[in-house]
Amino acid sequence: MDRINPVSAVDYMNEGGYEGLKKSLWMSELDIIHEITESTLRGRGGAGFPTGIKLSHAHNARSKNKFVLCNADEGEPGTNKDRILLSKDPNSIFEGMAIAARAIGADKGYIYLRAEYPYIVPILEQALENAREAGCLGDNIFGSEFSFDIEIRPGGGAYVCGEESAMIESMEGKRGEPRFRPPYPTVQGLFQEPTAVFNVETLANIGPIMYRGADWYKTMGTKKSHGTKLYTISGNVRNKGVYEYEVGVNLKDLIYEAGGGIPDGRKLLAVQTGGTAGAIINKHQINMPMDPAYVADSGGSMGAGDVLVIDNTNDIVDILDNVLSFFVHESCGKCTPCREGSMRLYQLASGIIDGTTTSEGMENIRELCETMRLASLCGLGQSVPIPVLSCLDNFREIFDEYIVRNEKNKKIAAGGAK
Ligand SMILES: Cc1cc2nc3c(=O)[nH]c(=O)nc-3n(C[C@H](O)[C@H](O)[C@H](O)COP(=O)(O)O)c2cc1C
Numbered sequence: 001m002d003r004i005n006p007v008s009a010v011d012y013m014n015e016g017g018y019e020g021l022k023k024s025l026w027m028s029e030l031d032i033i034h035e036i037t038e039s040t041l042r043g044r045g046g047a048g049f050p051t052g053i054k055l056s057h058a059h060n061a062r063s064k065n066k067f068v069l070c071n072a073d074e075g076e077p078g079t080n081k082d083r084i085l086l087s088k089d090p091n092s093i094f095e096g097m098a099i100a101a102r103a104i105g106a107d108k109g110y111i112y113l114r115a116e117y118p119y120i121v122p123i124l125e126q127a128l129e130n131a132r133e134a135g136c137l138g139d140n141i142f143g144s145e146f147s148f149d150i151e152i153r154p155g156g157g158a159y160v161c162g163e164e165s166a167m168i169e170s171m172e173g174k175r176g177e178p179r180f181r182p183p184y185p186t187v188q189g190l191f192q193e194p195t196a197v198f199n200v201e202t203l204a205n206i207g208p209i210m211y212r213g214a215d216w217y218k219t220m221g222t223k224k225s226h227g228t229k230l231y232t233i234s235g236n237v238r239n240k241g242v243y244e245y246e247v248g249v250n251l252k253d254l255i256y257e258a259g260g261g262i263p264d265g266r267k268l269l270a271v272q273t274g275g276t277a278g279a280i281i282n283k284h285q286i287n288m289p290m291d292p293a294y295v296a297d298s299g300g301s302m303g304a305g306d307v308l309v310i311d312n313t314n315d316i317v318d319i320l321d322n323v324l325s326f327f328v329h330e331s332c333g334k335c336t337p338c339r340e341g342s343m344r345l346y347q348l349a350s351g352i353i354d355g356t357t358t359s360e361g362m363e364n365i366r367e368l369c370e371t372m373r374l375a376s377l378c379g380l381g382q383s384v385p386i387p388v389l390s391c392l393d394n395f396r397e398i399f400d401e402y403i404v405r406n407e408k409n410k411k412i413a414a415g416g417a418k
């Protein structure tokens, strides 16, 4: 990636960049969508929705005005992969956006950039300017009849603004709160027009797929999930960073080979995969391929590919308490299950540590999680139960010890009161 000057469209083209766009200019919209669908590319923003299907929905929506949005909000704690692409390889994102626009019939795109990445704005602005000069963006791209341009929009600075409908609200100048769905953004998105929203990394995959073909893409990965993936490794490892591997790399290899293992003779306690809303698994569960299909079946979650390594100097109940305080802070408050549920779960988790949560409280945690999963309006509230329940299930003995202690103290206190 460091071989090229990030803002230079010419450098990017010398490495085969924009060949996918050039090819797609002479293809029909449906043929482009077919190629991307065949590649089996799934969104890299967390939900893993099939990119070809999203393009197809936006293509089928009837309107003169359509938009392609690049979700560069990257608000997930411990995720840095999009930042690397935005600052080191922006033309790969522009190319993906232009191909997506060509496929759905859009002529305008926006990059919604995380508020905490202001230093990336000049890089993107310069790269856009150079891409226009080189004929890769703007009017009549590469001499064709296709015109498409991109603008940058600053993010609202809240985690929920990464949720696509909240992001659209924020771009329209409103408070960043998720919308009720349907209608989905591909039907009524930005300014009520059909809008296709893609994660940065998803977009960076589209150019190479169009250039080299879906069959080439499918030579990488596992039987069910193809291509490569950027994994962010953080926490208690020697080599924190962003690593590109084929989809399906073993989690153990990510921790001990890429991450260099745990320093200072400490031992592995837990791993949270898939961001703050991801599952917290124990050390016996790490021998698993990071393939979304497999990870979900084995009770984990891949999300945007984050791997948070937690060593044995940490208290797992304290970790859960910390995760829940994040959700209390980031819940936008629009719907009751998430607004009240996050706060109550946080109180119950804190109560495990300070001695007020007993076995009855533990039952309440499970019930609350079920309500939040079923009744929350957006993915934020719906996914809070994932770290909570995985933690309770995978570290049962630790929670049991706390609860036995709390029950005992409660009895002593009741006895003392007599
Ligand atoms: C609370 C919340 C935060 C999200 N944050 C991001 C984000 O920062 N970046 C992102 O690409 N997707 C994020 N998503 C997922 C988006 O809603 C959407 O699924 C994604 O941008 C679609 O792109 P993809 O199909 O390429 O993954 C978030 C979802 C939720 C519920």
Ligand code: SF4
Pocket (backbone or CB within 6 Å): 160, 177, 178, 330, 331, 332, 333, 334, 335, 336, 338, 339, 376, 377, 378, 379, 380, 381, 382
């Ligand atoms: S689930 Fe949470 S973040 Fe999403 S709309 Fe409801 S209150 Fe807001």
